[in-house]
Each structure stands twice: as C-alpha cells, then as structure tokens.
Amino acid sequence: MEAVSEGEGMRSAVMADRWVFGYGSLMWRPGFEWAERHTAILQGRRRAFCIYSVHHRGTPERPGLVLGLTPGGSVRGIAYRVTTELWPEVRAYLREREQPTETYVEAEVRVRLGSGEKVSCLTFLSDTRHPQWAGNLSPEAQARLIAGARGLSGRNIDYLTDLVSHLRQEGIDDRSLAALLSRVEALEPDESPVLSDGMSEGENRL
Numbered sequence: 001m002e003a004v005s006e007g008e009g010m011r012s013a014v015m016a017d018r019w020v021f022g023y024g025s026l027m028w029r030p031g032f033e034w035a036e037r038h039t040a041i042l043q044g045r046r047r048a049f050c051i052y053s054v055h056h057r058g059t060p061e062r063p064g065l066v067l068g069l070t071p072g073g074s075v076r077g078i079a080y081r082v083t084t085e086l087w088p089e090v091r092a093y094l095r096e097r098e099q100p101t102e103t104y105v106e107a108e109v110r111v112r113l114g115s116g117e118k119v120s121c122l123t124f125l126s127d128t129r130h131p132q133w134a135g136n137l138s139p140e141a142q143a144r145l146i147a148g149a150r151g152l153s154g155r156n157i158d159y160l161t162d163l164v165s166h167l168r169q170e171g172i173d174d175r176s177l178a179a180l181l182s183r184v185e186a187l188e189p190d191e192s193p194v195l196s197d198g199m200s201e202g203e204n205r206l
Contacts, residue, residue: 016084017035017081017082017083017084017087018081018082018084018087018090018091018122019079019080019081019082019111019119019120019121019122020032020034020079020080020082020090020094020121020122020123021040021042021077021078021079021080021109021111021121021122021123022077022078022079022080022123023042023047023067023069023075023076023077023123024047024067024163025163025166026077026078026080027077027078027166027167027170028166028169028170030080031093031097032080032082032086032089032090032093032094033082033086033090034080034081034082035080035081035082035083036080036081037078037079037080037081038078038079038081038113038114038115039076039077039078039079039113039114040076040077040078040079040111040112040113040114040119040121041074041075041076041077041111041112042069042074042075042077042109042110042111042123043074043112044071044072044073044074045069045070045071045072045073045074045075045109045125046069046070046072046073046074046075047067047068047069047075047174047176047177048067048068048069048070048136049065049066049067049068049134049137049142049145049146049160049180050065050067050068050070050126050133050134050135050136050137051065051066051067051068051103051126051130051132051133051134052064052065052066052131052132052133052134052145053065053066053132053149053151053156054132054151055151055152056151056152056153057149057150057151057153057154057155057156057159058145058149058150058151058156059150059151062148062149062150063145063149064145064146064149064150064151064156064159065134065137065142065145065146065149065156066159067163068103068104068125068126069123069125069126070126070135070136076172077111078170079111079113079119079121081119091122094122094124098124099124102127102130103126103127103130103132103133104124104125104126104127105124105125105126105127106122106123106124107122107123107124107125108120108121108122109121109123109125139176139179139180139183140183142180142183143180143183143184143186143187144187146160146180146184147184147187147188148187148188156184157181157184157185157188160177160180160181160184161181163177164177164178164181
C-alpha cells in the first residue's frame with residue numbers, strides 16, 4: 001500500500017470539508033464553529049426584501065418584509081469552511097435556524113472567494129413558490145410595507161437598520177438597502193430605529 005504523507009492527508013481532509021455561504025446575519029453572527037472565513041461573491045443572486053414577515057416583523061393582517069436572495073445581479077457575503085466532523089451538527093443547526101416556516105430552500109451554489117478560488121457552498125435561497133414570497137416589489141412598495149410594521153421581534157425598520165449597519169461594518173455599502181432605509185425613515189419619522197441583534201424566523205439570518 002502506498003504511503004500517504006501527512007501534508008497530503010491534511011489536504012484531502014480539507015477538500016472533504018464543506019462550505020456555508022452567508023449573505024445576512026450569518027456574516028456577523030454565524031452561531032457555529034468554522035475552520036476558515038473568507039469574503040465571497042455569488043453571481044446570479046442579489047439581496048432584496050422579498051419575503052413577507054407575518055410573525056416576527058409583521059402580522060398576517062399587517063405583514064412586514066425580510067431579506068432573501070432574488071434572481072439577478074451578484075451578492076458579496078462570507079464563506080465559511082466547516083470540517084467534516086462538525087458538518088452534521090452545523091447543517092442541523094442551520095436548518096433549525098433558517099427553516100422555521102420553510103420560506104427558504106437549501107441550495108448548493110458556487111462562489112468565488114477573495115483569493116479567486118471557487119468553492120461549492122450550502123446557502124438558503126428564497127422559495128419563490130412559498131406564500132410568503134413577495135417577489136420583486138418596487139422600492140416604494142417595500143418602504144410602505146416596512147414602515148409601521150411590527151411583530152414578535154419588534155419593528156420592521158429596526159431589522160432593516162440593523163442589517164445596513166452590520167453590512168457597513170463588514171465593508172459592504174449596499175446602496176439599494178441604504179436608499180430603502182431612507183425611504184422608510186421618511187415614512188416613519190416619529191420613532192428612531194433601535195439596533196437589535198435579535199434573531200427570528202424568516203429574517204434572513206443568512
């Protein structure tokens with residue numbers, strides 16, 4: 001039997017590891033143990049407030065909106081490498097965190113790391129067949145839904161403010177989300193947004 005060097009064994013182990021792509025709160029609050037963390041870009045999808053929230057940031061009578069990935073454009077996020085040993089635990093955690101109302105679908109996507117390397121990652125895409133799928137709403141329609149919406153986890157505007165703030169801390173200036181926040185603030189001028197790290201259903205935690 002041909003001997004395998006220690007270096008080759010380590011490389012094989014790394015190649016067998018899995019990756020997770022986060023584009024929302026997973027970027028700054030992953031909640032699981034990872035071996036590597038890299039900036040990454042996913043082509044063909046973009047961040048958007050495209051999912052109705054009827055519990056945590058709204059109600060069935062007065063829905064709010066939360067983040068998802070909608071087709072088109074590209075999105076910069078974070079890719080995490082997870083060791084093979086920890087993968088079953090991490091995947092179970094992500095399913096529990098991301099799928100309480102099954103508004104997302106698991107998918108394997110190819111992303112480009114900051115180094116230029118391409119890897120396959122698990123991520124959660126918006127389910128366009130789910131009743132909570134809002135689709136490509138105009139910025140005006142998004143702002144009207146978010147302004148004044150409130151659910152179990154608080155005001156919808158606070159969720160948006162928290163997202164924009166954390167993206168900027170990650171070095172991502174998402175102009176469309178910043179413009180959306182300005183629209184919402186103009187519609188909801190009497191209350192100042194409060195940053196919150198609260199985590200809830202359907203708020204794309206990814």
